[in-house]
Amino acid sequence: GAVVSQHPSRVICKSGTSVKIECRSLDFQATTMFWYRQFPKQSLMLMATSNEGSKATYEQGVEKDKFLINHASLTLSTLTVTSAHPEDSSFYICSGSGGSYNEQFFGPGTRLTVL
Amino acid sequence: AQSVTQLGSHVSVSEGALVLLRCNYSSSVPPYLFWYVQYPNQGLQLLLKYTSAATLVKGINDFEAEFKKSETSFHLTKPSAHMSDAAEYFCAVSDQAGTALIFGKGTTLSVSS
Numbered sequence: 001g002a003v004v005s006q007h008p009s010r011v012i013c014k015s016g017t018s019v020k021i022e023c024r025s026l027d028f029q030a031t032t033m034f035w036y037r038q039f040p041k042q043s044l045m046l047m048a049t050s051n052e053g054s055k056a057t058y059e060q061g062v063e064k065d066k067f068l069i070n071h072a073s074l075t076l077s078t079l080t081v082t083s084a085h086p087e088d089s090s091f092y093i094c095s096g097s098g099g100s101y102n103e104q105f106f107g108p109g110t111r112l113t114v115l
Numbered sequence: 116a117q118s119v120t121q122l123g124s125h126v127s128v129s130e131g132a133l134v135l136l137r138c139n140y141s142s143s144v145p146p147y148l149f150w151y152v153q154y155p156n157q158g159l160q161l162l163l164k165y166t167s168a169a170t171l172v173k174g175i176n177d178f179e180a181e182f183k184k185s186e187t188s189f190h191l192t193k194p195s196a197h198m199s200d201a202a203e204y205f206c207a208v209s210d211q212a213g214t215a216l217i218f219g220k221g222t223t224l225s226v227s228s
Contacts, residue, residue, distance in 0.1 A: 006158075032213065032214075034215055034216075042220070042221075043205060043218045043219060043220045043221050044159075044205070044216075044218045045218075046215050046216070046217075049215055091156075093158055093159070095159075097212075097213035097214075098213070102166070102212030102213050103149075103161070103164060103212065103213060104213065104216065106151075106158045106159040106160075107158050108157055108158040109156070109157065109158045111156065
């Protein structure tokens with residue numbers, strides 16, 4: 001299958017700062033990328049869907065001004081958590097689909113801890 | 116709207132025993148169904164998927180699942196558990212290939228020697 005990478009794998013930041021997480025499709029063109037959030041011992045919840053070159057579509061309850069998503073190329077999407085607070089601490093996982101693939105490929109996740 | 120229910124948040128088996136993880140889905144359209152495994156602090160690995168072809172789907176590491184429309188189920192099985200199978204397992208559904216997934220709450224599989 002195809003490979004999706006995320007960077008960084010772990011990040012610790014102070015409350016009020018912004019954090020950017022990168023999601024890259026390494027060997028396929030991801031026309032659509034998804035961002036999920038997973039709290040400890042819980043399932044993955046879809047935050048937003050982004051199509052290359054278009055604005056992201058956010059799920060109900062997800063603040064688009066707080067979680068900025070950019071999908072400027074077919075291989076890169078970024079999630080920026082603005083003015084992070086401790087309650088934003090979570091495991092953020094991206095996935096991509098596109099090209100000849102009819103499934104999503106998941107990145108390894110980014111553990112965000114906000115102090 | 117689609118949804119997934121995983122019965123049993125925690126399943127414990129002995130090494131060598133049968134593994135059965137249950138998943139029931141709700142969908143107004145023919146579903147695409149998936150099973151993923153997640154090890155601690157890692158992303159998701161696809162075990163297998165159902166995309167309207169054969170109802171018995173074989174995946175990696177001897178896992179398989181059977182799509183039963185009449186029961187709206189997609190239970191995951193493995194004939195003989197290994198210690199390395201201990202992980203979190205998620206069932207997921209989507210209405211089209213490559214679209215957003217709706218995940219179940221997950222089942223933690225423990226394997227004892």
